[in-house]
Amino acid sequence: MNILIYGATETGYMVASQLCQKHNITVIDDSDRLPDKFNNLDISFVAGSGADVLVLEAANVASAELFIACSPVDESNIVACWTAKKIKDVETICFVHRMELYRNLGAGTQNRYQTRYDIDTIIWPEQLLTQDIFRIVSVPDAIDVEYFVRGKAKMFEYRIKENSIIRGLRIMDCSFPDNVLIVGITRKHNLFIPNGSTTIETDDKVVFMGTGPALDLLAASFFRNVNQIRTAAVIGGGSVGYMLAQQLEEAEIRVKLIEHDRKRCVFLADNLKGSLILHGDGTDLELLEGESIGECDVTVCVTNNDEKNLLCSLLVKQLGCQRIITRVGNLRNSMLFERVGIDVVVSPRDSAMRELLNRLQAKDVNILALVEGGQGEVLRLNLPESFATVLVRDFVLPARAIIGLIKRGRNVIFPHGDTPLEAGDQLIVFTMAGDAEAIKKAFTR
């Protein structure tokens, strides 16, 4: 596939590096030459503005199938997408960074008005990040949460702590509730798919998949059960902090929001209904102590500065907060963050990438979620009509993978060895990223 990317930004780099091995990528950017790190990618480059029709023609937009606009200027992205669409009916994906533009272009409002904008997908990384954080916050103690099949199936990730009762047990010896599967374990930053004889160790991050009620049962019996999240502290009142506070308010969680800019504080106080807006620095220990941030059920650090987020998180952890979710801008930092003991590290780029990959995949394959920074993938596969019915246990896979659930018509089935696979089934499969292609082939041949 020919893909055009407008904007040699961090996001642009991430997209290009993910896609350049299988697709032909052309990057357009206003600067004369690409930043150095693009040099190790096998891509071509056109200098000029993506909003310039001549530049787009030079980049051969007519032969492209996908146009991704991710320059730092929102308006340029929008105009670039429109222009590309005028030349050829190419699929467009537009990145924006401001709420009002997202509202304009978002699917909710688009259909209400006379003419539609010529943009197929709009991605606002911070909005996606907010969704992710909210999902994680809403499940006590989990460090990652994903919903599938409209919430009928869920994926929770837990960290095994010192006092966990399943620590040191083999998986086959744990009596998990029905409809719950362990699909992956991350040990020392390496994800692998376990089998029955794998032993669960301290500090493992274990990925469970199952139905909502079953997972709740699991949480109640195996993990420290914070009944309900009631209070949350949000440090940083940017777009993410603001939207998160809005969502938390709707979920009837009391929010304390710390923001250092006075003007922004006033804006937040004007626009949020019940949150307590505190004017101060998130690293001000006195403020954190005075407002008893340590006693909050969860603390979310979402300033736009990695160093500050790290410091805030550590301070809050020292004050006794049990759950800390921290935003990281630079993915390379995330490993360090986890090493110093921060439970959940989230990144807007990660969230955006997942959404983007979702759109990119062929129609019969979707990546529903990425686990452990892309090491593992949750795939959605549709079995073709020609698929011959076979039992799960008899089906030979070329690599390790776990069929998390089967959606047959309206039913959701959690499979075991005797469950048959039938043509037309939709499978949700957990596998390692490297094996994904082989697994897809095995199911769709």
Place this chain on the structure above:
Amino acid sequence: MKTATIGNALGLILVALGLIMLAPVAVALLAREFSAIPPFVVAAAVSAGVGTLLRWRGGFSSDFDNLRRGEGMLIVCLAWVVTGAIGAIPYLFFGLHPIDAYFESISGFTTTGATILKDFGPYPKAFFFWRSLSQWLGGMGIIVLFVAVLPQFAVAGRQMFFAEAPGPTEEKVTPRITQTAKALWTIYSLLTLLEVGLLCLAGMPLFDAVCNSLSTLAAGGFSPHPQSIMGYQSSTITWIVTLFMFLAGGNFALQYRVLFQRNYRAILYNEELRLYAFIVVTVALLLCLTLMRTGAVHLTEGLRDGFFQVASIITTTGFSSTDFALWAVPAQTILFTAMLVGGCAGSAGGGVKVVRVLFGLKYLKREIAQVVHPKAVLPIKIDRVTVPEEVQRQILGFLLFYIFLMTLSALVVTIIESDAAIGLVGTAATLGNIGPGYGSIGPMASFADLHPLTKLIFIGNMVVGRLELIPFIAMLHPDFWTFRRA
């Protein structure tokens, strides 16, 4: 400040007022009271004459487009003081002392409803009609009326409109101020007509129905009957008047939105209205309970008088369905708290206004929260919108100034009259444009026997209270008084 502009505007208003003062003449003709015609003709002539004189001095210019803020305020204040004086002229013909006549007239225009009349017998119908009409004119605001009617004020109207009704928020139901003024007067007139109709159906004579309706919608309180609404001895009439008093104390702009712009959600989300309704209902029930405990009244009677009296006091109308000066002290005290609240902003009622009380309560709540969270940013929101800093300051200033003025007036009057009840309650009743107080100035009594100095202080209270202090605060500054001719 340009004296010419001010004179011109004032002249214009007086000429128009002269025309309006011919209305009682028509009533006199209909009632065949020919002796009552001359006083009003003379007053109308004086008004038009003085007005024309002022216009002539100002060069008959109709250009008010460059009206300044200060000029607007002065015009509004002068308009009230002078219309009060003109309105007093007819009373002089009926043998009232000049101070009494001015008191009665100002009490009318400011919709206070405090009267110096002791005996209602010897006066003609035109006399009572004029009392009620003056209240009706003052209820929506004389300036608002002239802004609506006189095209010369199309541009300058905004300054004067908000100088006369300096509510905490600038409220316009339409983009243009003349249309807003017209809209307000439309709804005001419609409600008045509706009440006249209902009162007639309930068996009140037409003349009384008209006069009482004019007074009700203005939240005034002058009734042609010496015993006020109690004199009609009808529960139906009492309830009808209660309802319209309640409407008169509500925001007319809001009522316009609901009736003409069909914005029903506006009612649900209006915090001021909710607090207003809440106060009326709770205080009425409290009153009813107190009355049933202390006096031998039945539930229906207690409810009727409770609701009527609370509506009458909180909207600053000052009608009475019973002589509340005879009530027990607990009931009187409950009623007195309602006196300190007043109607909604943008209503015909006077007083502190519910929205300011609402703000005051929220301000206190914020101060408490601020002690616990010193670094918190806590906005004060009314109707889900943050009250801007300067408006907050203005409201606080208003409340302080109101308390200051009330204390001062109460002390001085108490010294003059040697009666603390008259001092405190009389001040509250006149500054809040309510009307009757307790004791010797109660609803069935009159202000006639007070010392002339007290009457003058009360006249001052009434005007200052009606204009919501702000134009007067401006006048206290020496820089306000810089004049130039052209």
